[in-house]
Amino acid sequence: MERYIFYIVAVIMIVFAIAAVNSRKMMRSVIYLLFVLMGVAGIFFLIDYNFLAAIQLTVYAGGIIVLMIFSVLLVHHIELEMAIAKTSKRILTAIASLIGIGVFLSTIYSYNFNVVENTKTTTTAEIGEKLLNYGEGGFVLPFEVISVLLLAVMIGAIVIAKGNKLTDKNEETS
Amino acid sequence: MNISLGITKTIHDWLFSVMPEGLASITEMVLIAAVYLAVFAVFGLYLVLLERKVAAWFQLRMGPNRVGFKGLLQTLADALKLVSKELTGTEKADKFLYNLAPYFVIISALMALAVFPFTQEFQAFDINIGIFFLIAISSIGVIGILLGGWSSNNKFALIGAMRSGVQTISYELSIGLSLLTMVLITGSLQLSEIVEVQKNGWLIVQGHIPAIIAFMIYMIAGTAETNRAPFDMVEAESELGAGFHTEYSGMKFAYFFLAEFINMFIISAIATTVFFGAWLSPFGITESIPWLGVFWFLGKVFVIVFLMMWFRWTFPRLRIDQLLTLEWKYLLPINLVNIVVMAFIVWQNLIIQL
Numbered sequence: 001m002e003r004y005i006f007y008i009v010a011v012i013m014i015v016f017a018i019a020a021v022n023s024r025k026m027m028r029s030v031i032y033l034l035f036v037l038m039g040v041a042g043i044f045f046l047i048d049y050n051f052l053a054a055i056q057l058t059v060y061a062g063g064i065i066v067l068m069i070f071s072v073l074l075v076h077h078i079e080l081e082m083a084i085a086k087t088s089k090r091i092l093t094a095i096a097s098l099i100g101i102g103v104f105l106s107t108i109y110s111y112n113f114n115v116v117e118n119t120k121t122t123t124t125a126e127i128g129e130k131l132l133n134y135g136e137g138g139f140v141l142p143f144e145v146i147s148v149l150l151l152a153v154m155i156g157a158i159v160i161a162k163g164n165k166l167t168d169k170n171e172e173t174s
Numbered sequence: 175m176n177i178s179l180g181i182t183k184t185i186h187d188w189l190f191s192v193m194p195e196g197l198a199s200i201t202e203m204v205l206i207a208a209v210y211l212a213v214f215a216v217f218g219l220y221l222v223l224l225e226r227k228v229a230a231w232f233q234l235r236m237g238p239n240r241v242g243f244k245g246l247l248q249t250l251a252d253a254l255k256l257v258s259k260e261l262t263g264t265e266k267a268d269k270f271l272y273n274l275a276p277y278f279v280i281i282s283a284l285m286a287l288a289v290f291p292f293t294q295e296f297q298a299f300d301i302n303i304g305i306f307f308l309i310a311i312s313s314i315g316v317i318g319i320l321l322g323g324w325s326s327n328n329k330f331a332l333i334g335a336m337r338s339g340v341q342t343i344s345y346e347l348s349i350g351l352s353l354l355t356m357v358l359i360t361g362s363l364q365l366s367e368i369v370e371v372q373k374n375g376w377l378i379v380q381g382h383i384p385a386i387i388a389f390m391i392y393m394i395a396g397t398a399e400t401n402r403a404p405f406d407m408v409e410a411e412s413e414l415g416a417g418f419h420t421e422y423s424g425m426k427f428a429y430f431f432l433a434e435f436i437n438m439f440i441i442s443a444i445a446t447t448v449f450f451g452a453w454l455s456p457f458g459i460t461e462s463i464p465w466l467g468v469f470w471f472l473g474k475v476f477v478i479v480f481l482m483m484w485f486r487w488t489f490p491r492l493r494i495d496q497l498l499t500l501e502w503k504y505l506l507p508i509n510l511v512n513i514v515v516m517a518f519i520v521w522q523n524l525i526i527q528l
Contacts, residue, residue, distance in 0.1 A: 001196045050303045057311070058306075058313050062314055066316060066320065066339060078267070
């Protein structure tokens, strides 16, 4: 049964991925993309990797897509449609995409995948321990690097958003 | 005396005896989904009636009292009326997204219902990341509101949708963090294991002071997450018409309306499960009769639902800047400190065990 569910989810993902790039209405593209991301979450659920599936839903569906919808709400009017690209450009993009697909497919088919007999679901506790493990195979360094990066991004966003206001106020008080 | 278990087990055995295994499990899933759908649709309608009765009680009125005994059939009649109503829409709306939006809201609300443990055996889907799954699902519902507001091509709806987005994204953080505080005690995200931990006392007792703070933050954030008063800038009647669902009518409006009440039930059910021991009876007085658990569960849920209705008819509406100040300047810092306090308490084993 799992095989059929996989095929159904895969077809849904492919159809909506094509729809996302073909739609001329920006908001519809975003929603088609949302369905693709949900399909990815569905595949994670299918292989019993529940934690990653929930992360996929919170971060991509709940975070990135909402952010995209917000930016569309701010800049896009409901009647606007996106321009159709020039034919030469479309052909060029098609060739580039085909080359990309070729590279991926050749890599996937040349690799010999092992079939795992007994699947075991990963618990959240295991992920947490790995993330804070500084020994062999631990991920504490990338974890810390990412947190410093996120902090820098947040401070940068505040500085950009405040802009002139930040400097003006400092001059007044000093 | 396992009545609920008895019925489901009989049906389960019968299904697997008449069909091949794959087909039987699919049929079983469909049956469970249909039962949940029917039960909670009616349940949502009665929550609407309860809301109106509570409102009437707070305002010294009678409330609905014509249809059926003491108005008990009022909301069922309203639902029939809504089904038969014409579906209208704006001329220049994005029809596809306009029709899609209500389903986002209602489906994400119904999906969350699957994981609640009504009694020990009566739980449709015991996933090992329970609470996290609930948070993930609730973050999808807001997309429906944003879409509905944008695609109806109406200024008021758009403003309502924007406010809703800002509000939900902000308060989701508080919900997650206050639940995380409690997860520190349980050490598991799975809802059945969280209930198991609470056999030595409900978590609000076990975690004493930080747990009570976490519960208060959770209730404030939960009320905001469901877009109810005093956090109902999303559909503030006096300024925005009806907010994001201004242009919806008939059944599509009913979906939004029902989803709001089911979300209220979900917020209360999460609070019941995490803080008040789900189906466990107080001091284990009915431990020998497991099927009574569902009454305890619903009883606790209704107490919290009543609390949320009490908020609604007591507090005046906040302004949008006050709302964001409350979240980012007060609730979030308190929450972060609270997590550290809770971690210290769990580390030093200062938990109260009954």
